């Protein structure tokens with residue numbers, strides 16, 4: 001049966017199942033969510049008002065046997081950036097939606113009675129929308145438990161915690177992973193959009209699906225084999241990521257002088273050794289736990305892990321570099337176990353680790369807490385943010401708003417979204433990605449760190465301007481296309497260095513759908529997506545003046561290399577010349 | 579010109595296994611990172627060199643080490 005669009009109207013509490021229009025047929029993941037948001041959402045709408053929509057779409061290869069194809073995209077207008085947002089996540093949702101034949105799930109409108117929250121359950125040819133007063137005020141793991149009890153252990157779940165209910169800009173949407181832990185549509189305050197629609201959780205039936213079909217299953221299998229091999233043979237995706245997780249980056253980024261520390265005052269952290277991936281892997285070995293864990297079932301890289309405390313009790317999983325950097329280097333907590341405790345708390349509440357962490361780093365400048373005070377950070381999240389006290393609301397509004405409220409100048413945001421774990425002054429290609437991506441400061445949009453620091457896809461000197469705009473542009477185009485396939489972004493490492501990888505990916509697409517895409521088609525898809533997103537932002541009122549780095553980075557030199565942000569506006573704007 | 583130079587060596591990720599995290603060593607002047615890579619037994623077939631930095635900047639294997647330099651060696655690693 002052909003895939004369908006499932007459309008839910010929260011005003012009417014009704015749903016429709018629609019045929020996929022021809023021009024959406026070849027799209028999936030980010031390509032589809034951004035196309036639908038651009039076509040159906042008024043760019044000038046209030047992101048938390050009745051005219052914003054949430055669009056969920058599995059990638060083009062999700063649900064297939066292709067390795068690492070289980071990423072799901074969510075698109076909407078972001079209440080944090082005021083622009084378009086695509087955020088993708090692992091977990092079980094993408095595969096299950098694809099197998100049910102849900103090409104996209106579009107949620108529109110806001111209920112007239114806003115006194116309670118709803119649960120949306122999607123199954124084959126049906127959508128139920130029921131009130132769940134018993135879940136109001138509860139957090140993610142509680143919701144997960146009650147949904148597993150109601151359906152089965154396999155049901156796909158997306159949920160928000162209390163911060164999402166309160167429409168906080170630091171809130172995210174959490175997604176169940178195969179082991180019953182959480183991953184998240186992290187950035188851009190999308191938890192607040194779900195909260196505005198009064199949706200507590202969305203589940204997707206995992207009982208009655210069909211396996212996806214292939215136009216040419218032999219060809220698919222052959223290509224899939226080559227692709228899996230490319231992932232396994234690559235030293236990064238095959239060895240480094242499984243052994244150390246993404247947190248292996250702490251030491252190398254620190255050594256390169258690009259690890260933002262003390263609210264972006266230096267590029268080195270004295271805590272690096274205490275919080276690095278090597279230390280984490282040692283702890284895991286000593287305490288039991290596991291260095292490898294996949295955020296979805298077809299992952300052959302397994303960058304995720306299970307992290308226990310000294311007594312061998314579970315602390316956290318999916319314990320990632322960004323989180324550890326934000327709390328360990330930028331906020332200065334030198335105790336990895338305490339950071340893991342904060343991570344688990346934030347998972348349960350549904351908070352964006354980057355936005356919350358950078359915001360707390362800035363809160364040190366506002367004298368709200370002291371540098372390195374992990375206990376107070378934990379308390380602020382648990383007793384203020386989660387409860388929505390006035391201080392919790394302030395911190396829950398994100399870094400940009402905190403800066404405004406306290407009259408601070410050193411506010412590390414682009415398009416009001418916090419800058420992640422790579423210093424733009426010392427890793428200049430990454431800086432170009434932060435300022436130009438339509439998403440606001442986002443590291444995954446075009447991961448120039450690969451070529452600036454990690455020698456993947458060649459080498460472009462991170463401290464010089466030369467070649468950075470072109471590097472970031474090429475990576476952003478490729479990432480937009482990869483984000484449409486449902487592939488995890490880490491396939492980029494073999495894709496950058498192994499000539500067999502990308503052709504195999506394209507062959508899988510062709511075999512799945514009986515089409516004949518070329519490499520150029522894929523590049524053009526990436527370009528079209530970026531331009532569609534940019535056009536939405538311009539109509540929403542963002543301009544080139546929003547494609548800029550915070551001013552303090554232009555006049556404050558960052559140690560140890562003592563570098564400033566030195567791109568001219570013309571050099572940055574050249575990015576869009578394609 | 580002195581005969582010997584003091585170098586701080588830093589190893590990361592799998593390179594630490596059976597070796598060390600950081601050590602100060604004395605080398606003859608004219609020593610290159612490649613000499614030290616060979617001395618450490620890092621070869622092309624097992625965990626080939628990923629990134630080499632001298633004083634926090636990317637350098638080539640043939641660079642001539644100077645007194646007081648810090649040499650950092652990483653296998654191929656990545657994340658995001």
Ligand code: SF4
Nearest residue numbers: 294295299301303488
């Ligand atoms: S490599 Fe990591 S992020 Fe990618 S699919 Fe596997 S566990 Fe998820």
